[in-house]
Amino acid sequence: MKNDSDLLNELINALTILPGVGIKSAQRMAFNILEKNRDKAKNLSDLLRLATEQIRNCNQCRNLTEQSICNICSDEKRDSNMLCIVENPSDVLAIENSGTFKGKYFVLMGRLSPIDGLGPDELGIPKLIExxxxxxxxxxxxxxxxxxxxxxxxxxxxxxIKREVKVTRIAYGVPMGGELEYVDNTTLGRAIQGRREIKE
Structure with a gap:
């Protein structure tokens, strides 16, 4: 059943573009905004407008940034001998939060999927290889x-890749504190394949 307000219905439908947000969640968000958080919603609206106008892809790594070259690419302290290729900007954030990688990145903005129209050119792979x-x-x-x-x-x-360079794939496996009996078969299989020698 639709609401009497066409504008409210448009707001609800607009909120469903967010990942994981269905019509019921969008309704709750819309009512919460209009009943309790109008000032914060105006601030959110302004930030969304600014972000869509000013945030772009880095000219080198394709990560999201306000500058032509992002802070990671322009940081001379980063190890330029190591390059981590990820699918999305959120992957960069996750790896950076782990504090374990000090090299540079290249963001594909997806993965090869001919059905979705994502080929090498859409992922910037020719630029990456160059x-x-x-x-x-x-x-x-x-x-x-x-x-x-x-x-x-x-x-x-x-x-x-046509030149000599070490190419590795990150390991996937059992999470810390995880019990083997609860781990799915694919993850467990990858953990066994990605095993490492225990050294003293």
Whole structure:
């Protein structure tokens, strides 16, 4: 059943563009905004407008930034010999939050999926290969998702690299504190395949 207000219905429908937000969640959000948070909603509206106008892709790594070159690419303290290839800007954030990688990135903005119209050109792979060819990169870490498309993307990238460089794939496996009996078969299989030697 629709509401009497066409504008309210448009707001609800607009909120459903967010990932994981269905019509019921969108209704709750819309009513919450209008009943309790109008001032904060105006601030959110202003920030959304500014973000869509000013945030763009970095000219080097394709991550989201307000500058032509992002802070990571312009940071001379980062290890330019290591390049981590990820699918999305959120992956960069996740790896940065882990504090374990100090190299540079390349963001594909997706993974190979012909059905969705995502081929090498849409993912910027020709630009990536050109960067690798014209650089001193010694190791490429492919951090695409553990899916059929993610694997296909990693193999495609590896096959396009024409110079000697170490290409690795991040390991996927059992989470810290996880019990083996609750881990799905695919994850457990990858954990066994990605095993490492225990050293003293």
């Amino acid at each position: 960067q690798i060819t014209n650089s001193n990169i010694k190791e490429i870490i492919v951090a695409t998702s553990p899916t059929v498309e993610g694997d296909a993307t990693s193999f495609y990238i590896r096959d396009q």
